[in-house]
Amino acid sequence: MASSLYERRLKHFLISLTSLIVLTIFAFTLSLSVGSSMLDPVKIFQATFLKPLGYTVEGSVEIIASLRLSRALAALFCGASLALAGLLMQTITRNPLADPYIFGLSSTALAAVALGILLVPNLVVHKIWLIAISFFGAMSGYALTLTLSKLSGGSSIAMVLAGIAVASLFGGISHVLLYLVQQITRTPYVHLLLGSASTVLWGDLQFLVFPTIFLLALILALFKPLNVYLYGDEYAKQLGFNPTSTRNVASLMAALLTAITIAFIGIVGFIGLVAPHIARFLIGSDHRFSAPITALVGALVTLIADVLVKLISMLARGIGELPLGVVTSIIGAPFLAYLLVKRMKG
Amino acid sequence: MKIVVEKLEVWYDSTPALRSASFEISEGEMVFVIGPNGSGKSTLLKTIASIVRPKAGAVYLDGKVLSRLSPRDLGKLIAYIDPHLSRSIPTTVLDFLLTARYPHQSALSFSTPRQDLDIVEDVSKWLNISHLLDRRLDQLSSGELQRVLLARAFVQRPKVLLLDEPSAFLDLKYRLEVLDYVKKSVKASKIACLAAVHDLYLASLYADKVIVLNNGEIIAAGRGEDVLREDLIERVYRVKVSLLSINGRRVAIPLEPIKEAHYGGLT
Ligand SMILES: Nc1ncnc2c1ncn2[C@@H]1O[C@H](COP(=O)(O)OP(=O)(O)OP(=O)(O)O)[C@@H](O)[C@H]1O
Ligand SMILES: [Mg+2]
Numbered sequence: 117m118a119s120s121l122y123e124r125r126l127k128h129f130l131i132s133l134t135s136l137i138v139l140t141i142f143a144f145t146l147s148l149s150v151g152s153s154m155l156d157p158v159k160i161f162q163a164t165f166l167k168p169l170g171y172t173v174e175g176s177v178e179i180i181a182s183l184r185l186s187r188a189l190a191a192l193f194c195g196a197s198l199a200l201a202g203l204l205m206q207t208i209t210r211n212p213l214a215d216p217y218i219f220g221l222s223s224t225a226l227a228a229v230a231l232g233i234l235l236v237p238n239l240v241v242h243k244i245w246l247i248a249i250s251f252f253g254a255m256s257g258y259a260l261t262l263t264l265s266k267l268s269g270g271s272s273i274a275m276v277l278a279g280i281a282v283a284s285l286f287g288g289i290s291h292v293l294l295y296l297v298q299q300i301t302r303t304p305y306v307h308l309l310l311g312s313a314s315t316v317l318w319g320d321l322q323f324l325v326f327p328t329i330f331l332l333a334l335i336l337a338l339f340k341p342l343n344v345y346l347y348g349d350e351y352a353k354q355l356g357f358n359p360t361s362t363r364n365v366a367s368l369m370a371a372l373l374t375a376i377t378i379a380f381i382g383i384v385g386f387i388g389l390v391a392p393h394i395a396r397f398l399i400g401s402d403h404r405f406s407a408p409i410t411a412l413v414g415a416l417v418t419l420i421a422d423v424l425v426k427l428i429s430m431l432a433r434g435i436g437e438l439p440l441g442v443v444t445s446i447i448g449a450p451f452l453a454y455l456l457v458k459r460m461k462g
Numbered sequence: 463m464k465i466v467v468e469k470l471e472v473w474y475d476s477t478p479a480l481r482s483a484s485f486e487i488s489e490g491e492m493v494f495v496i497g498p499n500g501s502g503k504s505t506l507l508k509t510i511a512s513i514v515r516p517k518a519g520a521v522y523l524d525g526k527v528l529s530r531l532s533p534r535d536l537g538k539l540i541a542y543i544d545p546h547l548s549r550s551i552p553t554t555v556l557d558f559l560l561t562a563r564y565p566h567q568s569a570l571s572f573s574t575p576r577q578d579l580d581i582v583e584d585v586s587k588w589l590n591i592s593h594l595l596d597r598r599l600d601q602l603s604s605g606e607l608q609r610v611l612l613a614r615a616f617v618q619r620p621k622v623l624l625l626d627e628p629s630a631f632l633d634l635k636y637r638l639e640v641l642d643y644v645k646k647s648v649k650a651s652k653i654a655c656l657a658a659v660h661d662l663y664l665a666s667l668y669a670d671k672v673i674v675l676n677n678g679e680i681i682a683a684g685r686g687e688d689v690l691r692e693d694l695i696e697r698v699y700r701v702k703v704s705l706l707s708i709n710g711r712r713v714a715i716p717l718e719p720i721k722e723a724h725y726g727g728l729t
Contacts, residue, residue, distance in 0.1 A: 210551055343557070347558065354536075355537040404572070
């Protein structure tokens with residue numbers, strides 16, 4: 117019984133993994149084909165994935181595809197990052213409704229970035245500094261939320277409420293700062309605020325791709341402390357794990373993941389909340405299985421949302437693009453509503 | 463494994479919860495702690511499980527001081543059944559039970575050994591939870607959860623078993639079946655077992671030794687027949703009891719609470 121159940125779980129995992137990879141490749145190809153000039157997805161697929169096998173396509177297709185590559189990769193890896201940050205946050209707080217945004221990390225990171233740009237306008241071209249500043253901002257936000265929640269009892273409700281307080285204060289501050297930043301960057305500030313993958317540069321992608329992969333690997337390596345942590349501090353201690361260090365390490369990782377995505381594409385809501393739920397629904401709560409699936413779900417949803425952003429902007433010519441975060445909330449909100457209804461019914 | 467508890471003293475901030483507790487549990491022995499609410503039973507178990515630090519005194523496991531053991535060794539040796547388990551993130555019973563094998567796996571191992579699945583399977587059969595393995599932990603009935611919690615302890619294959627109210631929520635049949643299984647395993651695997659219970663009848667049935675706690679102090683310890691006396695129970699629990707003799711066991715039937723005299727009280 118136990119082993120057949122476990123084998124069935126493994127099979128589910130492999131099926132989910134392969135189908136998600138296939139879907140992600142599909143969405144990725146679609147993302148490369150959609151744009152001001154529409155390209156044939158089949159050719160794009162050949163140009164990007166089958167090149168080593170000797171497929172060649174016209175030069176123009178290849179050039180356009182490579183121009184769109186950085187945007188698609190940014191959407192893919194930011195989605196994965198955000199989803200993993202959400203998974204870690206839900207585990208740390210043992211609260212299935214937690215996400216990086218609820219804890220105020222995003223707003224403080226954004227405020228820090230905006231303040232940085234205001235003080236040193238040159239920062240805009242130094243992505244690595246933006247990442248560092250937004251990481252610093254995210255960590256300060258987390259420290260603030262943590263202190264506030266400890267002062268009010270340290271329960272997971274206290275943590276959520278503290279996060280809301282920090283998020284609304286720094287949300288307000290960052291709005292003001294970003295309003296001023298518009299004059300420097302001359303991009304509409306809603307893009308920084310609600311996310312856009314359109315401005316990501318090819319050379320900067322390394323600061324997104326490698327940390328995301330590294331942190332995913334780290335989550336997998338830490339699957340035991342994370343799994344036992346779910347059942348409570350005393351349970352973890354009982355089995356010889358240190359829940360406090362698990363919490364510290366995991367929150368640091370979540371803050372890093374969040375900080376990177378904010379530096380690259382701004383605030384994109386709902387991915388961090390929804391992706392871990394979908395992953396747990398598919399293959400359960402064991403972090404060995406849920407982490408890769410969460411990352412893939414996040415990547416897939418973000419890629420699709422970004423394709424929608426591009427499609428909508430093409431339909432409404434000339435107005436400019438919708439922020440990515442708007443689209444992800446429209447996709448994510450019904451899902452959240454579904455979760456709520458299901459929860460209430462028990 | 464043999465446990466020696468020496469002059470253990472535990473305080474929560476400025477309130478004492480356990481005062482100068484000394485006793486021993488030998489290999490394969492099942493010791494029951496009884497005592498009223500708040501008398502320090504859980505505190506005693508948690509101190510031996512290293513979850514609560516004593517202010518004074520020491521616990522020895524086979525002669526080694528408990529506080530010197532590494533967290534990893536503790537995880538291998540001691541299982542403490544905590545009724546307070548966080549279940550807010552949905553997980554399955556199988557996931558939960560498999561975590562109990564972690565202390566025995568090498569730190570960097572990634573796959574689940576076949577043998578661990580076999581242990582889960584075996585224990586599940588004995589505690590009749592095989593049909594619950596793929597169920598969500600937060601959707602079990604109280605009695606089902608109680609059996610899953612006990613199963614976790616046995617999956618861990620400990621040498622020291624600390625049970626906090628193992629019979630809580632169990633129906634008549636499972637009370638006996640589960641404790642039969644506990645007793646059998648404790649004897650077979652030479653475990654030292656300490657259980658806190660409120661059901662004095664179970665104590666008289668299964669205990670090799672009974673310890674009576676009151677206000678953080680051990681006021682009696684010894685064989686069930688000697689300890690479970692009318693006057694002692696009445697003094698500790700403040701209820702009138704009548705002892706019946708059934709199958710050579712003495713069963714305490716609670717009759718009515720003893721009326722306390724309130725001297726000079728305004729309430
Ligand atoms: N974490 C804690 N902080 C402060 N005081 C505590 C804590 N845990 C227990 N206590 C106090 O210590 C005393 C002993 O508690 P303990 O839980 O050991 O009692 P118990 O015998 O297990 O009671 P019960 O039968 O109700 O389970 C009680 O007065 C309790 O209020
Ligand atoms: Mg207790």
